[in-house]
Amino acid sequence: MKKAVPSYPHVVPLGDEAVLVALDSARWGEDPWTTPGRIGGDQLRAAREIVREHAKLGRAVVLAFHHHVVLPPERVPSDVHVARMPLADADQVVRLVADLPVAAVLHGHRHTAFRVDLPGAAGATPVLCAGSASRVADEPVRRARAYVYEIDRTGVRSVEALVSGSE
Numbered sequence: 001m002k003k004a005v006p007s008y009p010h011v012v013p014l015g016d017e018a019v020l021v022a023l024d025s026a027r028w029g030e031d032p033w034t035t036p037g038r039i040g041g042d043q044l045r046a047a048r049e050i051v052r053e054h055a056k057l058g059r060a061v062v063l064a065f066h067h068h069v070v071l072p073p074e075r076v077p078s079d080v081h082v083a084r085m086p087l088a089d090a091d092q093v094v095r096l097v098a099d100l101p102v103a104a105v106l107h108g109h110r111h112t113a114f115r116v117d118l119p120g121a122a123g124a125t126p127v128l129c130a131g132s133a134s135r136v137a138d139e140p141v142r143r144a145r146a147y148v149y150e151i152d153r154t155g156v157r158s159v160e161a162l163v164s165g166s167e
């Protein structure tokens, strides 16, 4: 039987000025209801090389993966269950952003929209959770949504929220 070949990090060019680096944080345990996320040393090392390579070429680099890195304190009571499933090596992502120019970190996992900024090598680095794409909720911040990003070589220029059930 053939051995599985790791397919992450997966690099997606966003035009000529930016790249999205997708990392897999979601395949580390048996039970999806109790398993924390983990990116792991191999992916983190590879991601660092990719960020260096593209930053040298003047491109904005966006990291994307499933689990949250940091929670804003005001959101903690909102999704009690996934609070038990953090990203086990979130500290390594914080360090990567501090060491290398990352334009933004995008993630999901939390079914609510929020933004936190991390101190980054290229200045304040936005960490954005768009929230759920399918949730039915009364609270606007938890309603199904998508974010549309405008990105150029200087980073994220704008973020537009498309919210279900809004004008």
Ligand SMILES: [Fe+2]
Pocket (backbone or CB within 6 Å): 066, 082, 108, 109, 110
């Ligand atoms: Fe999740």
